[in-house]
Amino acid sequence: MFYKLNNKAIKNSLSEQVQEISAQNVFDCYQCGNCSSGCPVVDYMDISPNQVMRLAQFGAIQEILDSETIWICSTCLQCSSRCPKGIDVSKVMEAFRAINLRKRFSKVEPNKTQIQNIKETPPILLVSAMRKMTG
């Protein structure tokens, strides 16, 4: 299957929304991969952070919105501190989550989560999971 790249696909409204919410220019990314290699949870992601940036450049926003990656991201800010182009990658991730949450869609629901799981979860992860709820 060919991915059809064209002017309209690249500049769609969702893509502009992501850039507006995050206040980051995804076209700044030159694909060094520093964000992914520094990410502590990249092994559990279906799309690595650098691939998220790449897909965002191509305008393939829906693919990212449907991914597990944005929910696995713990907002630890490793990627943002490592980016040589100064892109706040975690803000871009947050923008994707925000778009999903505004549609009343969420992956993490604390009231339905087992208390044991919550006990085993690192506090930072829990905090960021809660933050995700605030949209």
Add this chain to the structure above:
Amino acid sequence: MKRIGVFICHCGVNIKDTVDVELLTEQLENYPGVVHIENYMFMCSDPGQNQIKAAIEENKLDGVVIAACSPTLHESTFQNVIEEMGINKYQLEIANIREQCSWVHNDKEEATRKANLIIKTALEKLRLNESLSPVSSPMTKRVMVIGGGIAGIQAALDIADGGYEVLLVEKKPSIGGHMIQLSETFPTLDCSQCILTPKMVQLAKHKNIKLYVNSEVEKVEGFVGNFTAKINRKPQYVNPDICTMCGDCIDNCPVVVPSEYDEGLSWRKAIYVPFPQAIPATFTIDTENCLGFDPIACGECRKACKPEAINYDKKPETFEEKIGAIILATGYDLYPVEKMAEYGYGKFPDVLNGLQFERILSATGPTGGKMLRPSDGKIPKEIVFIQCSGSRDPERHNSYCSKICCMYSLKHAKLYKHKVHDGQPYIFYIDIRSGGKRYEEFIQQAVSEDGVIYIRGKVAKIYKEDDKMIVHGMDTLTGKKIEIKADLVVLAQSMIPSEGVNKLIQNLKLSTDEHGFLNEAHPKLRPLESIQSGFYLTGAAQGPKDIPDSVAQASGAAAKVLALMSQQEIYHEPIIAWVDEEKCSGCGICISTCPYGARALNFDGIAEVNEVLCEGCGACISACPSSASQQRNLTDDQINNMIDIILQDNLENSLEKEDMI
């Protein structure tokens, strides 16, 4: 017998660790002719050199053997040392016990034995060395520059400003080269013509520069300081002194052919000016296409020409010019796009090469600077640029990187965005090479701000669907197969040496690499000159280069030439052939063997040597059936003595081994 001093260098640990220098000193102490021997850590250092000087004075030496590194490194250093002490520099021999011994062996005992032999052979050679003085010849203070592109123009201007006469030979009807075809130049985006034409005008008006356009160098004879070049000029049908540039001839010419200046995207007549700012500013008749040579067929331009500047009966002219040095600035061509079958060039009018796209971007181009595509004149909304087209492809095309394509493809994309704001440029790349001042920033800015999309991968194929070019490629960063419906495709073709240069290079006996680019004398330390003395290299003739690099190299080569020109005489190495007249039978074999044309028979039927032309290659010496040809300081006697020493040692060694058995 000569009083010889032997100096053995440790070269730090380079020699000492593998060769027992103390043992060597002992062994050679009583060798016939050796009156002084010593070893030292660094003979080439100042204290080392002083030790040599002191030993020469103390022992009244008249010959020196230095056992050290290769003579290419320090022969001249030590020659200077002994010359300072009043000994002829040809009474020095270097015994190379580093590259040819210590660096290539492990066994210390055997290496020491070999070093001993190397030193002994040097001693035997030195014993029969004559004192020689260099051959000198006068210096012709004129320079020929071949090629009138930016490199040739810069070199010619620099030398002419230095006060020496320059001949600029250009094959095409005007100087300017490929640079005059470009629209704007990276990374500053200044207009190529605006920065080049002042230089062209300056060159045409310079009192020290003589311009030969429509001309080619047929052959060059002689040697550095004393070349004679034969230059062929195509017939000058239009007299430039009478022509008023009114253009009546063009209006009446019935022959229409594709324009070379616009890379075939527009048309010109058989009588034409290559481009508006051409230097020299005059009309040229294209011999191959003009019908006027048959008076019955045409003659329209002559009829139309009021000042009567056109004469069809002109003949090609040949000039012989004396020059002292030659600068080669023959430039580049693009790799034939027809060879890239998968990209459909020639089949689809909307697949262009880089230079054609430059013409479309240029204000003087076929579209007058408007961004329109060739097939239907529509504004292209999506353009695909393909990098490394013919480059970095050792299997099918060229193995090397053409260096400038990364930057010019991006420049194209950027200029396109300046003209079509809602357009989308895509660049397919394998790697981006932006090594140059402000180059990387130029790329980053275009990606972040101008919306140029880079896709990492090579395009596999292009085909046509309706009026779109369908481009199939791969983005290896996401692993996605990409399809783009493009309006226009631009191929960043590989750079190859300029067409027709091969013949010239063969005539001049210059060396090239496997791709046909001229070889420099040393890749790092002598990048401006050819190994053949008197020839200098500039611009893309030596390898793919952008404008700043070409200009830098041209000015560098000009400085080298100016240094050469400032000498009154040229000195030539005296290690050359000579003839024993008693033995010569006048068979003439040496004459046919000599690659430099330095041999001839004199009136007595005896072969002689032109001392200035002879390069001392030794071809005639090995060819001479009666051993009449000899090389100075490399005579048969010397070589036989050297071989004897080695054989004698081998004999002793094998006897020893037999004893042991």
